[in-house]
Each structure stands twice: as C-alpha cells, then as structure tokens.
Amino acid sequence: MTFFFQEGTRIVQPVLLGKIISIWSTMIPVILPPSTKPWPTPQGLSACVLTWAFLHHLYFYHIQRVGMRLRVAVCHMIYRKALRLSNLATRETSTGQIVNLLSNDVNRFDQVTMFLHFLWVGPLQAVAVTALLWMEVGISCLAGMAVLILLLLLQSCIGKLFSSLWSKTAAYTDDRIRTVSEVITGIRTVKMYTWEKSFADLIARLRRKEVSKILRSSYLRGLNLASFFAVSKIMIFVTFITIVLLDNVITASQVFVVVTLFEALRLTGTLHFPMAIEKVSEAVVSIRRVKNFLLLDEVSECNSQLPSDGETIVQLQDFTAFWDKASEIPTLQGLCFTVRPGELLAVVGPVGAGKSSLLNAVLGELPPSQGQVTVRGRIAYVPQQPWLFPGTVRSNILFGKKYEKDRYEKVLKACALEELLVGRDLTVVGDRGTPLSAGQKARISLARAVYQDADIYLLDDPLSAVDAGVSKHLFGQCICQALHEKITILVTHQLWYLKAASQILILKDGKIMKKGTYVEFPKPGVDFEDILLKTNEEAEPSRVPDSPTLRGQPSESSVQPQESPRPSLEDAAPEDQDTETIQVALSLESRSEGKVDFKTYKDYFTAGAHWFIIIFLILINIAAQVNKDIYVSLICKIPSEANELSTMYAMTYGKGNIILLSDPGWYFTPYSVLTAGTVLFGISRSLLMFYVLVNSSQTLHKQMIESILRAPVLFFDRNPTGRILNRFSKDTGHMDDLLPQIFQDFVQTFLLVMGVVGVMVVVIPWTVIPLISLGIIFFVLRRYFLETSRDVKRLECATRSPVFSHLASSLQGRWTIRAFKAQQRFQELFDAHQDLHSEAWSLSLTTSRWFALCLDAICAIFVIGVAFGSLFLAETLNVGQVGLVLSLALTFTVMVPRCVRQSAEAENMMISVERVTEYIDLEKEAPWEYEYRPPPSWPHVGRIRFSNVSFRYSSDGPVVLRELMPQITSGSKVGIVGRTGAGKSSLVSALFRLSEPEGRIWISVINTTTIGLHDLRKKMSVVPQEPVLFTGTMRKNLDPFHEHTDEELWNALEEVQLKEAVEGLPGKLNAELAESGSNLSAGQRQLVSFARAILRKNKILIIDKATSNVDPRTDELIKKNIHEKFAQCTVLTITNRLSTVIDSEFVMVRASSAAAPTETATQVSSKQRIVIKVHFPGSLFRISMRGLVTSALCPLQL
Helix, strand or coil, X not given: CHHHHHHHHHHHHHHHHHXXXXXXXXXCCCCCCHHHCCCHHHHHHHHHHHHXXXXXXXXXXXXXXXXXXXXXXXXXXXXXXXXXXXXXXXXXXXXXXXXXXXXXXXXXXXXXXXXXXXXXXXXXXXXXXXHHHHHHHHHHHHHHHHHHHHHHHHHHHHHHHHHHHHHHHHHHHHHHHHHHHHHHHCHHHHHHCCCHHHHHHHHHHHHHHHHHHHHHHHHHHHHHHHHHHHHHHHHHHHXXXXXXXXXXXXXXXXXXXXXXXXHHHHHHHHHHHHHXXXXXHHHHHHHHHHHHHHCCCECCCCCCCCCCCCCCEEEEEEEEECCCCCCCCCCEEEEEEEECCCCEEEEECCCCCCHHHHHHHHHCCCCEEEEEEEEECCEEEECCCCCCCCEEHHHHHHCCECCCHHHHHHHHHHCCCHHHHXXXXXXXXXXXXXXCCHHHHHHHHHHHHHHCCCCEEEEECCCCXXXXXXXXXXXXXXXXXXXXXXXXXXXXXXXHHHHHCCEEEEEECCEEXXXXXXXXXXXXXXXXXXXXXXXXXXXXXXXXXXXXXXXXCCCCCCCCCECCCCCCEECCCCCCCCECCCEECCCCCCCCCCCCCHHXXXXXXXXXXXXXXXXXXXXXXXXXXXXXXXXXXXXXXXXXXXXXXXXXXXXXXXXXXXXXXXXXXXXXXXXXXXXXXXXXXXXXXXXXXXHHHHHHHHHHHXXXXXXXXXCCHHHHHHCCHHHHHHHHHHHHHHHHHHHHHHHHHHHHHHHHHHHHHHHHHHHCHHHHHHHHHHHHHXXXXXXXXXXXXXXXXXXXXXXXXXXXXXXXXXXXXXXXXXXXXXXXXXXXXXXXXXXXXXXXXXXXXXXXXXXXXXXXXXXXXXXXXXXXXXXXXXCCCCHHHHHHHHXXXXXXXXXXXXXXXXXXXXXXXXXXXXXXXXXXXXCCCCCCCCCCCCCCCCCCCCCEEEEEEEECCCCCCCCCEEEXXXXXXXXXXXXXXXXXXXXXXXXXXXXXXXXXXXXXXXXXXXXXXXXXXXXXXXXXXXXXXXXXXXXXXXXXXXXXXXXCCHHHHHHHHHHCCCXXXXXXXXXXXXXXXXXXXXXCCHHHHHHHHHHHHHCCCCCEEEEECXXXXXXXXXXXXXXXXXXXXXXXXXXEEECCCHHHHCCCCEEEEECCCCCCCCCCHHHXXXXXXXXXXXXXXXXXXXXXXXXXXECCEEEEEC
C-alpha cells in the first residue's frame, strides 16, 4: 500500500503542475490580491512532494530489510546443507562455489526485492500516464508511448540475456574462487614447487573468461542507464512531432503537463522497470544455483545414542558399500565383525585397503548397499588429518562440553599434553591449526575425543603423526588405560601395538583378509601376506624420558600464538545438557580510517585505461551534456508577440495561451539532430565508462593475485582463508557489478543536475540564492554522513570475513562435526557471525536511508518555496518561466538527492577498492629472480652446508632454530628425527626460505640468500608433511602444467607403489579427483605428492614425514626405490619412524631449538656416536638410543 501511494503521488504532481500553469495563464492579465490568489493548488503540489519523499524511503527501507532477511535465511540453509554434504556430493561442489553462493548469489536477493514491485507498477503507471496524456493532447500521446512500449519489449528480451550471462558468469566465478581457495590452502606446496607464475596465469585465464561475460552484462546495464537519460527526450520529441503533423494546437499548460508526465514516467519506466527485469533474471539463476546445491546428496541422519538397556555395541553384518555408486568395485565388501565394551579392535592393511572407509561406515558417512550396520552408543572420532577450528586450545579440546578441571587434567596427561596445565591451553590457534605441529594437532584431536566421554571411539591412525616416545605414551596411557572400558576401533600402521588388541582386522582391497586375536595368527611371514611382513623388521619404541612439550613458539609453522584475540563469538547450548559454549576466536581484521585516499581513486581509474582514454571519456560526458543543454535551451527560449523572451518547450509564437508553430520543418530539424546526438553521446559514454571500470576490476584482481602469491607464508598463517577469499569474492563482485553502475549513474546524474541548475538560473536568476544555500547544506550533510557511513561500510566488509572463515573451517572438519553431533552448535555459531554482519549491514542501511530522507525533505522544501514564491512574484514572471522552473524543480527533487546519494555511495563502494589495494600493497618475500642467476646445471652436486644458521618465522617471533652448523655431503642419505615440535620441519622452511634465515646456507658453493627464490626452490624436490591435491584429474595433480610425458607419470606412480591403484580408477590418469583429493585415502594422497616430487629429478630430495600414513611394507618399498633411483642425490628424510632412517648414512637428531655444539659434524661424531642396540624379543625388535646429539650429523653404528 505504501508503494502504491508513493507512485500515485508521482503521477499526481504533473497534473497539479498543469493546473498551476492553466491558472497562471488566466491570471497573467490581472493582478490579484494575496487573499484571492490560487493557494490550494501549490499546497496540493507541496503535499504530494512531501508525501512522496517520506513514503519512498519508508518503502525502500522496509523492502531492503525484507531482502536482508531473505538473504540471511538462504545463507542459513546453505551452511546447514554444507554440514550435511556426503562424500559423493563434495565431488560436485567445492569451497569456491559455496563461498560464491554466500557472497554473490545471495546478494541478488538484496537487490531483487528493491525492484520486484516495479514489474507490475511500471506497466500500470504507463497505462495511467497514457490516460492522462490522452486527456491532455489526445491521440498524439500514443506516438510517445509507443517509444516506451518498444523499450519495454526490448528490455524483456534483454532480460533473457541477463539470465544467460549471469549463469555463465557465476560458473566461471565458481572456478576462479575454487582455484584461489586451493592455492591459498596449499600455498606452501605452491611456493616450494615454484608454481606461483603458473597458477597466476591459470587464474588470469579464468578471470578473463569471467570478465568477458561481466563486460557484456555491463554493456546491457549501460544501455539501460543511457535509456534512462535519453528516452524521455525521444518520447517528448516524437509526441510534439506528431502534434505538429496532425495540425493540432497545444496550450502552455498542456506542454508542461506532457513533459512532466513523461519525466515522472522516466524513473519507473526507463530505470526501475529495466532494473527489475535484470535483477529478477539474475535472481532466477541464483535461485536455481542455490536449489541445485540444496538438492545435492547428503548423509542420512543416524541415531547412535545409548539405548535404554545400556548395552553398547558396534556390529557390521555382511557389509558392502560403494563411495561411487557408478563404480563396479565396492569400497568395502562382506565385512562382518562385532566390538563390545572393553574391546580394542585394531584395523591394519596397506594403503587404500579401506581402513578409513570402515570407520566412515560406522559413522554413517558410507551408506551400505548391502548388509547392516548396528551402532549403539555415543561416538567420538579422531580423523586421520587432525582438524582444529580457530580458537583456544582449550575450546578445541572441550568442543562444547563443560569444563571440569580434574577430568580435564586427566585427559591432558593421558594425551601427553601436560604442559597445557600451566595455562598454555588458552593459546589461540589459527586457521588450519597454526601455529601447532602435526603431532600437536593430533594429540589435541585425541584429547577432544577422550574428553567427550563417549561410548565408542573411532581412532583413525592418530599415532603416525607423533614420535615414538609420545606414541607409546598415547597407546599405553590413553588408549589402553583411559579408554579401557570403551569400544575402541584403532586404525594403525604401527604393528608393534597389535599384541595389546582384543581383535585384529586385516583389510586389503576392501575385504577382510584375516580376523582374530594376536595369538591366533600364525608365525610372522607365513599368512600375513604383504601386510604384516614388516613385523620382523619393525622396532618397538623405547620410552623417551622427557615428554614432549607444546611449542610456545612456532616451529612447524610460522605464526606465534596470539595473546589478545578479539572477543569470542559463542553458541548457546541448552542449559540442561552437559555442554557449554564453543568459543571461536579470530584476530581482528585491519581496517583503514578516514576518507578514501585520492591515490585509491587514481589507481582504480588508471588500472582500466590510459589517461588518454580517461580524458576522452570526460570529453564525451561533457559533449553529451552540452548537447543536451543546447537541446533544452533551443526548445525553451522563444520570442513572444511582445518581443519578450518567453520560456516554452517548443519554438513558437505565443498567441494567447494557444501555441502555434511557424515553419515547423525548420524548427524541428535541429531538434532531430540534437535528439540523435543526445542518444548517441549518452550510449557512447555509458559503454565506455563500463568498459574502463570493468577493466579496472580485472587489472586490480590480477595485481591482487600476483601480490598474494608474492606474500610470505607468514601472511597466510596470520589471515584465515575466509578473510582472503572475502577480497576475491565479495569485494571483487562489488567492483565488477555495483561500482561501475554507481559511478555511471552518478556521472550522468551530476551532469544532468548541472544542466537543470544552469537553465533555472538563466530563466529566473533569483533562484541562484536558494540553489547556493542548498549546495552548502548538501555539502555539509554529505560530509557529516560520510564520516559515519565510511566506517560502517568498512565494518560491514570486515564482518563478512568471519562468515567465510567459519564456512571454510567447517567444510574441512564436517566429518568431525557430524561425528560429535555438533551441527547445531556450529550452525548457531555461523548464525552468530551472520548476525554480527547483519547488524553492521542494518546500520549501513539505516544511515543511508536517513541521509536520503534528509536530502529529499530539503528538496521538497525547495519545491514548496518555488511554488509559493512564484505566486508572490506573479507580476514579474510569465507563464513559460513559471512552468519551466516548476517542472525543473520537480526534476530537481528526484535528481539532486540521487546525485548526492550516488556520490556518497560511490565513496562507500570504493571501500572495496581500498580493501583490494591493501592486498596489492602487501609485504613481499624476496624476489623470485635476481639479476645474478646460477647456471642451469646448478647444483652440480647436492652438498649442503649450514653456517651459523638461526631461523624464526617472523622478525618479532622467537628463534626456532639456533646456530646450526651441520654439513651434508653430496649424495648423502640423511635422516632427521626428533620429538614432536622440535623443529624438524623448520629445517625445510629454512632451506626453502619460506622465511629468511639468519646466517648462511650453502648449496654447492652458492649462498642461497644471493639467488632468487625460484632459482633456489625449483632445484630442490620436497614431499611435504601435509599433501596438497587440487580439483581435477590425476594427471593434473601429478603434472599441473604439462611438463612430463605419460610414461614418466606412470613410472613415478610405479616407484611409489600407486600404479596399480591408479590403473583401477575409471579414466586412469584422467580420473577426476574431488577437492583436496578427498576421494583418495590419506596414504594415497601422500603417495601422489611423493610421485610429484620424484618427477622433478633434482639433486636434492627432502621427504617431510611423507610416509607417515602408509603401511610399513609400502614405506619399505618406497625407501628401497628412493635409494636406487636417487643414489647420486642428497636425500633428507624427516620422520617419526626409526625404521625409515635405519639405513641412512647419517642421522640428525633434533631434541629442541637449543644451540647445537659448535664442532663440526666429524668432530662431534668422533666424540659421541649414536649407539643403537638391537634386541629381538619374539617377532619384534626394539631400538634404544643413547648419547643423542642435538643438531649434529652422526654416523649410524649397529
């Protein structure tokens, strides 16, 4: 109803204007006293103007709130669905697509609600205006309305183009954001493999495809905006031409009524109606995309709560299941076993045997195609890849449970986390668990499960990420003691623990090869096939007297603990449950202050075109406006019979109040030329403006991705993935869609206002006094508004980041969240992040609507002053002057507030450009290439020498490695062992200069700090601790940029014992991998990463716990192949398995980051040697070590 009255007042205003002109023309010869002047008509016009000003913004305020609620509701559904996605569904979507849905697609709901009602109001208003025009000028009005009808039909066709273009644009945006997300997640691998340039080119290609569609959509928007400013002139021109051709006469009041009615119809018919078609078309596509996402396959809700009789059990009967329903080979086949309280089921088998799939079957993640799964009891799950959410260590362990000090301390001791008892558990961990090492994350993940006090514990190889001493502690104190009354299913590759298991389940190719107790198995090496072959070769770990400590500083990663996090967001748990809030802490995102710098504007405009094109664009805008002003002046300035200048909308000779045209052909020829010029210049400036600004967006995006890829690893550890993706999704989307449109609208409106003001001042000079006053008021009001709105807009942009960060973190840990039945708590946490963003967004909406209402109210007062002032100045004005000033004043009430609002909104939208340029100006790591470059054959030998090397991850961070002096001879096979968190992986970071080390590292007579990072990194191969795979084919993951032949790929797969598994995939090398390789096991992902390193064939190979998730047999075969294939290469092996380095020529033991002895390696080894005593108790043997030397190279003596 509000909307109906609002648009009704717009139609009434031209009618009242006509009445004023009609009355005025009859009272010109008579000077009336004030008491008899026609006050009611100006009063009615004033009431309409004021009513429209208030109702217009009241409607838009409430309708935008409706759009916000709709957007928030859809985001809620998207996140809830994301937590329910099945493993099969993750192959059809990606983090990038979901982020795009939450940023750009749902934004269409904000926009479509604003213009939706204009779909029916536009035609209805056109009918009403046609009726009023018919009453004024008769059938001639149909000529002008025909132009509008043709435009509306054209807009309907354009709407289909908008739909098609947005559908393609969104698909390209999904691919781009997905790729950016994968690069950010795997940035260490990208840097160590020197893939920055290749990924920058890949993202640039995706961006070009995306921008090509955006540019077409922008051209269509440019045509719409051009029609807004040009079509009304064409309609007026065609109407008056028709009147002339039909030899009709027209009065002064009719002229102004016709012109003002067309002006009233212009806003709805040529701006809001096309916008409604565009937004509805795009919203339909977005709704379809959201619908397709919501219809993806999801896991079924399974109730595994404790039954009434208190009996807990896990039972599988003839269980067969497929991860991929299209596959002919089942993932698991014919599994049968039963586990009861107090029993420990150990599951072993080679890589890809289906061990993790078995746990997923118990969790309900892998639905059965045959057989039955019975689970009675509450489940706690420890994933193979530990997942931590941003927050304190304590909140990660509690995971929503109430804090009980005694119980909490017992759990910490059982999980070898005693050092947290001194208050270190309030240390904040960041995205992906930084600054903790893999072993520390594994222990925290285990402690989380133990603290839940569940009935069933599913442990997916939690011991592989820790050293031997911690592993023995965890197995003895945690698994065998703390969980001795529970149902425990342990997946492990550490076979020496099998003696303690109640049952042993040996899997191979998804089938049970053997099942029973340890004593029921035959002697080792008989029927164990390839699975337990290593039983005679493994060593039982000896107890390390000093328990490992949680790092107070980063060693495996590059961020130190944040001591002052932002206040936590909390989720509300029911008070009657044994739960409390989950606290997620994110560091504050930096924000600029004050007004947007001129440099930001300069960078934005010059990024899209050269200064010559920008100057040309300015000239076209000026030409378009001058052309329009000439048009207005010619059709306004006419000589009357009394040789006085009279103002009218036709070049006529006035006779009474009837207008006759003398030689209309001569007069309308220039009008035709000027009308055509107005249209041509209007379209040209719109298209050129959009071309420049969309190109600016593309250029800034390219500069941002290049800057991101040149940023040090420290930047990615300190900034969550969602925060970075916010720049690449929402802020980039603003630069693509909203900012060009707002700038174009502002420029055209500003030039139009200047023309209106100029004509008003020329016609009635005294109007300059209120116009100057209005200008001052608008300037002060705009400045006052921007001081608040800029900061509110920055706050709104910053509060979007936690939404995306929480989404990305939840997607990584969705299996853990589902296993612990924490979906509701994380959903409430997501809603809390959304509410925080909605508060900032609502504040921005309220301030902008307050500003708009103030502007419209002031302009309404100006119109009222003009209307009543004309009555007081009746003796000095003629009909034409009054009519022109009043009609322009009505236009003034619409265009001036719009111009001021758009100028303010443009500066607010420039916040997105400001945020993008912040990432363009990031601190850079060392150059990729220096002027001095090593010879292509470097290094000739793989000799590495450390010269007093210390290492820290940030300039203000603690020292992680201190004064290292070891020397590694060419071709050596060096093992690096040590306790969890001792800094083993930090050696890799120092070698690859992920942060600049102190001292010097020499590789084959060249100081690594004197050459570029790419020249250094591409000469070393690394298998990282956490494998990084990308969405795409197996071929793409092995050789992302097509540098090797198929034969080389197959050979590499064969060397890592993965050839048979890949040959079994549909498509083989062309088999599609899901995001992060989630359709492969953790061990298989490590082997793919291993094969990738082998393909590089460098003189130096670094293996960072790359076989921690593979079985001992595969580990042995890989080790054998490495020694054969890389006999002439230097191989550094970082591991927690002593068997992996048992035949290394040298062993470097990292006990801590303390200073190493200053003697050379030869001197140290002559004084102290590592002495290994080998005992063979039964089928196992034990390795004990004494005289460990910190950070020294020692020959291994048996």
